[in-house]
Amino acid sequence: MKTNSIERKYVVPGDVVIEGDHNPIANVIKEGNKIISTKIGMAEIAYNGVKVIPLNGTYIPRTDDVVIGKVVEMNGFAWEVDINSWFFGILTGSSVFGRGFSSSKDSMQSQFKKGDCLVAKILSFDRTRDPLMSVSGPGLGKIKEGEITYITSSKIPRVIGKKGAMIKLIEEHTNCHMTIGQNGAILLKGTDDGRLKAKSAIELIGNNAHLSDLNDRVISLISK
Amino acid sequence: MSENNIERISGRAPDELRNVSIKAGVIKNADGSALIEFGKNKIIAAVFGPKEVHPKHMMVSNRAIIKCRYHMMPFSTDTRKRPNLSRREIEISKVIREAVQPAILMENYPRTAIEIYVEILQSDGGSRCAAINAVSTALADAGINMRDLIAACAAGKANGQVVLDVDDQEDKTGEADMPIAMLPNMDLITLFQLDGNLSKEEFDKALELAKIGCNKLYNLQKDALSEKYFNENNKKEDEE
Structure with a gap:
């Protein structure tokens, strides 16, 4: 409280x-x-x-959210990314290659292929258009290693905790690096053992997000 | 309710519901789901969405659309029911859709579809009302913004007596069946059907009874949702 x-x-x-x-x-x-x-x-x-x-519900994209998604479709101009919401995120070629992007010169395949996972930021979403995304920025871009685990997106604030207290706690105890997507996907980087521990902690948060003694429960789980 | 009580076929009091149990979140693959047992009715409702609209031309740019399918399993009745959607099932699909639509804040989900699937595993009288209760619980379980839960219950007349919750036998032998669905907190009626004849007094009495029944079902839905979401040591904080 x-x-x-x-x-x-x-x-x-x-x-x-x-x-x-x-x-x-x-x-x-x-x-x-x-x-x-x-x-x-x-x-x-x-x-x-x-x-x-x-306590439940689908993710609704908001401007400036960092999300983790998977490329499901691509054409000459853009990638479509599944971000766990009711619409695919759109990542345009020009936002990746820059202003001089030309679909005939630049190879879309060289950046992202179907099935690639990426960390991106929502640039704009106004409910009349599909969410537009960008991968330019620190920490954004293709995911090369790690493991993605999912949680209901409304519980993400509990995973972060007060001013990031919960992330810090889990990261310290498991030696994992966590990237949190507001859409409910969490990227874990670390040792097998650490990832497993972090995953079980996230699962615990998912099942008990409405409880107030969440911190103590997580501590007792991961410090075992 | 003690004036001249005539024994009902089922042995229930005139204002007594059948046994009802509701469970939320029974299907993992759906976004929201509920199982209701309403007397002999066994009904599963599953809700998917909000999701992309297919076919695309059905999309509405400023709100969600709702798709609903009410389907009876081949084994749900005494004699095998052919598994395709019959005329009756299509009608009930529409009736359920229109009963739940006023509760959903459709403007919150533009360009999307909310899909509702209702499967009757075992049927008894009053399956449309039971189905609406299951759908309402499933919608809340799916986390769709709603003004209120939707509760539905039938009243009617059997053996010359106004009764609550008409079952299959009373429906066939009785004089009238009146299913209603409502948003109990707002006191709005979203489904109203009447099969048979009722006098003005009987009608008023039946409506009164049906509203009482709806309120009971509303509380059962609430309990089912609390059971799934706020169980363990939180119950004590929630009791009003």
């Missing part, structure tokens, strides 16, 4: 989170005087508004 000013409770769709004049932030709707949850999750009532942290 963060501070005393935040009140939490478990809700299902249709539950009245609170009555009165509050600001709806996420996964809630305002019906007259009532704030109603639209998802299964944990309702948080804070001074600036009411939101529900969902």
Whole structure:
């Protein structure tokens, strides 16, 4: 529990989170005087508004999210990347090769092939177009080694923890390097043993994301 | 409900539901699923999506579309049922779709499709109502934004008496069957059908009964979802 000013409770769709004049932030709707949850999750009532942290659901891309995906389709101009959402991410040739990109001169195959996994950033997504991605930036690009494990995307904040506390904890105890995709994919780099440990820790978070003593549970699991 | 109670065929009280149990998340491959046992009905609902629309021309640019299929297994009835979708099944598919549609915040998912599959494993009377309850639980399990859960229940008239939750025998021998679906928190009715004849008084009474039944089913759905998502030591915080 963060501070005393935040009140939490478990809700299902249709539950009245609170009555009165509050600001709806996420996964809630305002019906007259009532704030109603639209998802299964944990309702948080804070001074600036009411939101529900969902316990399930598909990933919705947002600008500037780092995601991990797999190339499923390519044509002369762009790659289509499965990012665990309802639309494929689009990675255009010009964003990889630069301004002077020409589909006749540059070989798309030389960069990414079908089946390649990559870390990318969502450049723009406005619900009328498929999410546009980019691989230029530190830590982005093709994945050459490591293992990808999946978790429900709504639980990613718990994997990260407060200011990255949970990542730090898992990385220190397992000697693994973790890259977290907001779409629920996590890239693990490290020894076989460390990866296995990290994976079981992530699985534990996935199953118990709604509990408050998550930190202690993870510590007791990975320090065994 | 004690004036002139006539014994029902099943031995239930006029305002008594059949035994209902709901379980959320029974199918791993679906995004959301639920199994409901409603008397002798056994129904599985699975929800996929939101996902890309196929065929593409059905896509709507500012909201999601909902596809629904209600299907009875060949072994679900006394005599083998031919496995293709019959006229009745197509109609019920449409009825279920239209019953759940008002609850879903479709504007949140533009250019997508939400697919609902309902399989009747074993059928008894009132399978459309049971199916709607299962679909509602499955939709919530899939994490789709909803205004409310959808609860459905039938009322009717059998043996000259207004009764709740009409079963197969009462449906065949009785005078009227009135399935309704509603969003209990908002008090909105999303499905309303009436087969047979009811007087004004009987109708009012039946509607009242059906609403009570819906509220019971709403609570059962809530329990099923809490069971899956908030079990263990969190129950105590959630009890209102």
